[in-house]
Amino acid sequence: MSVKFIHFSDSHLGASDSITITHSAREQREKDKYTALKLIVDRIIKEKPDFVIHTGDFFHRASPGNAPLVSAIEQLGRLNTAKIPLYMIAGNHDFPKVTTQQPIHQIFKHLKNIKIFFDEAYSVVDLGNCTLHALPHINSKETFNKELEKITTEGRKSPNILMMHLSMPIAASEEIELGGGVFPAEKLELLGKFDYVALGHWHKFLHLKQYGNVFYSGAPDKMNLSEINHTKGFISVEIEDSGKVNAQFVPLNTREIIEITITDCDKKNEGYILKEISDALKEHEIKDSVIVINLKDLSKASYYATRVEEIEKITAGCLDLRLTRATRADEFFDDDGEVKPIDSLFEDLRRAFSDDELYLRFFDLTNKLLEEIETERAQNVD
Structure with a gap:
């Protein structure tokens, strides 16, 4: 039997x-x-x-x-x-x-x-x-x-x-x-x-x-x-x-989680990046899905060239949108020990400032501080 x-x-x-x-x-x-x-x-x-x-x-x-x-x-x-x-x-x-x-x-x-x-x-x-x-x-x-x-x-x-x-x-x-x-x-x-x-x-x-x-x-x-x-x-x-x-x-028919990664973003304008995201989403059901979008290889100049509100228009109806931005090299460690792109820090800071000029000043000062920390860390290792 x-x-x-x-x-x-x-x-x-x-x-x-x-x-x-x-x-x-x-x-x-x-x-x-x-x-x-x-x-x-x-x-x-x-x-x-x-x-x-x-x-x-x-x-x-x-x-x-x-x-x-x-x-x-x-x-x-x-x-x-x-x-x-x-x-x-x-x-x-x-x-x-x-x-x-x-x-x-x-x-x-x-x-x-x-x-x-x-x-x-x-x-x-x-x-x-x-x-x-x-x-x-x-x-x-x-x-x-x-x-x-x-x-x-x-x-x-x-x-x-x-x-x-x-x-x-x-x-x-x-x-x-x-x-x-x-x-x-x-x-x-x-x-x-x-x-x-x-x-x-x-x-x-x-x-x-x-x-x-x-x-x-x-x-x-x-x-x-x-x-x-x-x-x-x-x-x-x-x-x-x-x-x-x-x-x-x-x-099992579980909730769809969609991950889209766009590379070489420093060589593309906002319109091109948005089109790549839109094209990738055509293969999926957006409604009630969880969407993760990774913008990689950004330069400091192009860091915020692609606006969050434009991405939100494309992904309207999703349960949750997670957007990460990464430059070609810079990373930092967060409090729980996980490696995170430094751009995640700047993205959080950007949301805290309504004045662009004030944010840019803070951006420059933060960059300088991080460079000093990195220099001091290297000296301590030596």
Whole structure:
């Protein structure tokens, strides 16, 4: 008898994103996470799989607010009522870092068809037609390594399915998620003994074919700029009697996030730049989308040649517009340690001045100050 299940992960209920700027847009992006969960639950109830697995970070924080809790209770309640079992492991985001704080997952204990592993231990569950192996997030590296040693398929009924929330010891483009532990490189051969390995923590859908049927389902919605080009969704899996695994990625219809980059802006006038932006947007639905426009290679003379109000006319109807400007070389570090173009600083300053002449004087003084800081920094290094 074949086994059918759905694998999804990293719902991050309660999170917004690091893409949008306005408060209203950030509120809407948080709601988008709840919408994504509902869409997945709708599909689950329609397909009626044998069970569902979620591989961690269901919540964005270990102490979620009211809105994510309400969304979670509503949607998991629907699965429970439909008598579709859900097996979930805790992730690094939604599991507390201190022992004095109780895991939020306990609130679902009363739901008969919802089982969440949050005890920082390896568990094995016989589901009748398959065996489920669960390794939730573990804070202690020592305990993590100890529990990893227990993972085995020996003496277990096939097919064997393994759930983990961690990174793999390989370079993966755009994946910079930290804090979830790393699977040991010397144990990668173990993964091939499982019929399906369900992973969480990385937000991009990935099939790590070199290790077998090893999959990251990815997050159901976009979280930051590095995920703009990711297609989001979940995985529908069938393991046939023969052992053949059919894993199909199912895309979700999430909010469109559009990124447009215009280069060599110092060689183009405002009209030409606006036309490039307009042409690029013809391929997209502007209404209710999030738009990121990057103007690169600007000179100081052309820095504000392209007016924000003109770009806003082209992007009218979008949920949020994020505009960045970058010169060919200058950068500075902001307070949280991230590299930002220095033009972002000047853009913020520009908005604070209504008098152009006063702004230009301030612009020159700020440039001189930054040059002095850079000179002093270089001298200190020497």
